[in-house]
Amino acid sequence: MQPVFFRWNDDRAKLKDIDGYFIPGGFSYEDRGRAGMVAARDPLMNFIRSEAAAGKPVIGNCNGAQILVESGLIPLADKLHMCLARNVVNGDAVGFLSEWVHITPTCERDRCVTSDWSGVMAMPIAHGEGRFTTKDSGLLEELGNNGQIAFSYCDENGNVSEAEEVTPNGSALGIAGLCNPAGNVVALMPHPERTHGGDEYFASMKRWIEQKEKKSFRDVQVPGIEFDLADKNQSAVEIFIDTLIVNNEERTVEQAAKRIVPSIQLKQLSYIAPPAGKKPADILGNISLFNPNKEVAYIRKNGTMYKWNSDTKKEESVSDSPLTHGTVLLRREEPDTGANALGKGSETGICYVCGNISLEDLSRRSVLEVFANPHSATLQRLS
DSSP, rough: OOOOOOTTTGGGGGGGGGOOEEEOOGGGGGSSSSSSHHHHTTTTTHHHHHHHHHHHHHEEHHHEEEEHHTTTTTTTTTOOOEEOOOEETEEOOOOOOOEEEEEEEOOOSSSSSSSSSSSSSSEEEESOEEEEOOOOOOOHHHHTTOOOOOEEEEEETTOOOSSSTTSTTTOOGGGEEEOOOTTTTEEEOOOGGGGGGGHHHHHHHHHHOOOOOOOOOOOOOOOOOOOOOOOEOOOSSEEEEEESSSOHHHHEEEEEEETTTTTTEEEEEEEEOOOTTHHHHHHHHHHOOOTTEEEEEEEEEETTEEEEEETEEEEEEOOOGGGGGGGEEEESSSOOOHTTTTTTTTTEEEEEEEEEEOOHHHHHHHHHHHHTTTTTTEEEEEE
């Protein structure tokens, strides 16, 4: 196979004779918002979607897998049915993982573009968001029945398991990779391209392209879930942390939203609701939670807003705050692993203050899914 390197802003004409596509690992847009979210909404993905619909192979590893899931091409090619969420095992965050794992095909050899091999492959993983998860009822069972759970984590003897020592990111059913119903699109979290031991993964792709006759498989129909944008009651004490320097994540997420609603203006804040009995000063005195050299904090107590004076270590009354400049959405990851470190009853998340946009436009599914994936987070309207 002859590789052609194509960057997102290259001339599309460069792809006129391409037989298949590989979206590699990396950290597109520095994983701003969440891994793969921004790249999945790049106009280039509309072209990739049309190529996939025409039957051409599209495979993505690691960040490529995240992009395919966020674009909806995996698993059913219609909408968001899953998330590659933060690595969590038994409710606890395990952070970025860089280690070797084993995978094995858990579908028939001719089921998808990269599954024409058998046995066990050892290869590295390198990701912070690799946990396949979904809230769509019955989806995993349907994917299993349709042979779309293409690859699973296993031990060196090929035994598939969700145990942490085998599936270190907490992925449901030990899923390492999925294919679409037609089998020509595959998302895999580990990196077969980083070891010669993974050569058969790509040799399978070559054989798939060379084989003119392809088996047909049934489609899977799952309704999917949506955000309901429920209102969240104010907590007795809430802390909102803004940046004094340019917030690159804020600007990038805003640009992704502007592709849908060009007028939107966005402000992003970190959110902490401390547990009962914990004073805001305790939170704001922790450098890992608040850096006064580049951040500014606001405190809301029983509906009254204050600004934190980092020099005097006191709360000062304030008549204006970022929260007054639009509709405020609060994204909380599930599980809320950030709250675990603060104590029982605490909450953490990200606030998006959405200005210059109507509530009708803001309530559109395509807009809300920029701010959060409904399969790994909740999204509420904060009063």
